[in-house]
Amino acid sequence: MVGKTVKTKGVVTAIRKVRADTFFFVQDAAGDNDPTTSDAVVVVSKSRDIKVGDSVSVEGQVTETTEAPNHLSVTTISPAIIIKTGTAGLPSPVVIGQGGRSPVTEAIAGRDPERSGIPFFETLEGMLVTVEDAGVVGPTNKFGEMWVVGDHGAHATGMNSYGGITSTPGDSNPERIQVQFDKTLVDPTNYQLKVGDRLASVTGVLNYSFGNYEIIATTAGSVTSATLPSSPPLESGPQFVTVGSYNVENLDPKNEDLAKVYDKDEIDDDVGKGRFAKIAEHIVNSLGSPDVMALQEIQDNDGAEVSDVIAADETLKTLTAAIKAAGGRDYKWIDMPPVDDEEGGQPGGNIRCAILYDDAKAKPDLSSVGRITDPSFEATRLPLVARFAVGDKHLTVIDVHLSSKGGSDPLFGKVQPPKDGTLSKRTEQARAIKTFVRTLPDQNDPVIIVGDFNTLWFEEPLQVLTGGTPAFENLTLRDAPLERFSYVFEGNSQALDHALISAGASTSADFRTFHVNSVYPEEQQMSDHDPKVVRLRLSN
Structure with missing residues (x-):
């Protein structure tokens, strides 16, 4: 499909501007009922006056974009023309966690989305997703990124006493999910969170960037702050x-x-x-x-x-x-x-x-x-x-x-x-x-x-x-x-x-x-x- 001109349609679930490019996340509201394939695509276009909730038709060239030779690629339609055809309600987000799609907890590479992290997230690429009771396992950094696990880590492997998730031999914790706060969508200033804190929920579109799958947050729930353990110093003495x-x-x-x-x-x-x-x-x-x-x-x-x-x-x-x-x-x-x-x-x-x-x-x-x-x-x-x-x-x-x-x-x-x-x-x-x-x-x-x-x-x-x-x-x-x-x-x-x-x-x-x-x-x-x-x- 790469290089071919295609036509598709759907509803715009999110819009993100990065430098000179505008990324439109377009999802088939009905879907194909196949959990092994994504119902969405990322469209790069200079089309104007398109808003979240617009029904659109898209025509453009299929590309596989990558930021570095050792990174995965993202399927996009770019360049593309987007035309508004109406308005529609947003599709219900796919729950990653209890009551929805259970994330893989140990293997990252493989072909089976039920057993390996990369194909699991690839089946959701571009789609609207949500994580309930998101436990913070990686604190907010200067780029507005943090990492979470769903259901406060109830189904995760490797949770430590601080509420983080620890890397161990053979388990690099593919269930942790990067959340990207963009001030044009959700201001990261309000979400400077530490390990162990909890978000009632975080909803957004699933993307891949700089070597990680991420949720570009469009809404986020209330925060519950954690009280972390502390240790006294080791006492010294003449002996x-x-x-x-x-x-x-x-x-x-x-x-x-x-x-x-x-x-x-x-x-x-x-x-x-x-x-x-x-x-x-x-x-x-x-x-x-x-x-x-x-x-x-x-x-x-x-x-x-x-x-x-x-x-x-x-x-x-x-x-x-x-x-x-x-x-x-x-x-x-x-x-x-x-x-x-x-x-x-x-x-x-x-x-x-x-x-x-x-x-x-x-x-x-x-x-x-x-x-x-x-x-x-x-x-x-x-x-x-x-x-x-x-x-x-x-x-x-x-x-x-x-x-x-x-x-x-x-x-x-x-x-x-x-x-x-x-x-x-x-x-x-x-x-x-x-x-x-x-x-x-x-x-x-x-x-x-x-x-x-x-x-x-x-x-x-x-x-x-x-x-x-x-x-x-x-x-x-x-x-x-x-x-x-x-x-x-x-x-x-x-x-x-x-x-x-x-x-x-x-x-x-x-x-x-x-x-x-x-x-x-x-x-x-x-x-x-x-x-x-x-x-x-x-x-x-």
């Missing part, structure tokens, strides 16, 4: 050492100059927005001011400005001052600046790992401070290493930020199973870290590897790090499988941040993740990652 980890997401003290950045979207004012103060509150009040604090994504002093600046002393000075002002420790820091523009991240930002420490409790052996180098870390942050004396005991901390998963295939895409774009690279990075650990002079000292691994708990890089000699325990695995998360990506709760401890010391360790960011709307987040703390009773 313990506590080590925290926090990806602070491109933190810098500079409100960038437009003339010195590649794009205006790179400009941010972390001081003016209160990010330093709020992150400091997290470290003090939620994490309990750990003795040692491993940080990731510390930027240089002028942030995203393109310059020769690589020092981050002003960034770290601003953060440590904010921590002290919040009632926390008087931290000192360890920082080894990267070579300019060679370790990835936001252009100009020179992100790196840095370590804060309270030298009244943990004294670094400065001769031990260094970074792990290996060809696998090309365009990636090098791990930062420091050995600390705590009384007459010793502890080595390795602060990591492995390669991003950026560039991977979308879950709802052409490539099945989706390819993780940097899995092999992160696996080699894990091997390099493990090789380095074998060179440490005292193999009896406990070692903690913490940070942003950009790796799910069941993926190969973490198997490399925890297996073999010396053995490590991933403390993430002490949480129940559905509670293992530090990040929410497209509605999937997942663990990217971990704490690994050498096996000989693991029996003396406690561990806790603090969900202060990932479950909240993006406008309320101080970072897209949640911090963690390990408490260790040292014994050599």
Whole structure:
């Protein structure tokens, strides 16, 4: 059918303008009573004076449009002529959930719409649908998107105690549905929702965009706000050492100059927005001011400005001052600046790992401070290493930020199973870290590897790090499988941040993740990652 001129008719259920294009969702009000085929089509036209509820005739060319080579295509009639022939009531929306079409809960790829997510949603493409008692599993982001499951997750697999849905081996949760709020249809300002919140209902047309099926909302019901669980900090004391980890997401003290950045979207004012103060509150009040604090994504002093600046002393000075002002420790820091523009991240930002420490409790052996180098870390942050004396005991901390998963295939895409774009690279990075650990002079000292691994708990890089000699325990695995998360990506709760401890010391360790960011709307987040703390009773 692609390239052929066709004629059809139906009722306009929604109209959406995106840049220069106007998209009309046209549905056969009667339908064909075949649940394996859609009763609607997306029409791209410059026709004017067409409104929702108009009966129309359509003539135009069939196309399959796609936004990227690894994305699915959407059948459209484009270009097209639309002519109004009358008015009609809108067809009843198809219920996705109880009392309607039950979404698939485990497999994404396949041919059977009763067993696989992609063909299930394809049968509803362009149609008017509704989700009742929509539980928010992915908070509202800056694009006005959120992710929900129907019936408050009653029939979903993988629901966690926060009301989110957790990615586990073999289950990427195809039942979660992206909802797109467009201010011309439903203003997202009124729907800045967190994980666990509930919408009485959301109705709209089913579309596919940027690697996800989505409901473009035309109406949304009332909101019930959730009360989320919280955890107290792990108490410290003379018999313990506590080590925290926090990806602070491109933190810098500079409100960038437009003339010195590649794009205006790179400009941010972390001081003016209160990010330093709020992150400091997290470290003090939620994490309990750990003795040692491993940080990731510390930027240089002028942030995203393109310059020769690589020092981050002003960034770290601003953060440590904010921590002290919040009632926390008087931290000192360890920082080894990267070579300019060679370790990835936001252009100009020179992100790196840095370590804060309270030298009244943990004294670094400065001769031990260094970074792990290996060809696998090309365009990636090098791990930062420091050995600390705590009384007459010793502890080595390795602060990591492995390669991003950026560039991977979308879950709802052409490539099945989706390819993780940097899995092999992160696996080699894990091997390099493990090789380095074998060179440490005292193999009896406990070692903690913490940070942003950009790796799910069941993926190969973490198997490399925890297996073999010396053995490590991933403390993430002490949480129940559905509670293992530090990040929410497209509605999937997942663990990217971990704490690994050498096996000989693991029996003396406690561990806790603090969900202060990932479950909240993006406008309320101080970072897209949640911090963690390990408490260790040292014994050599």
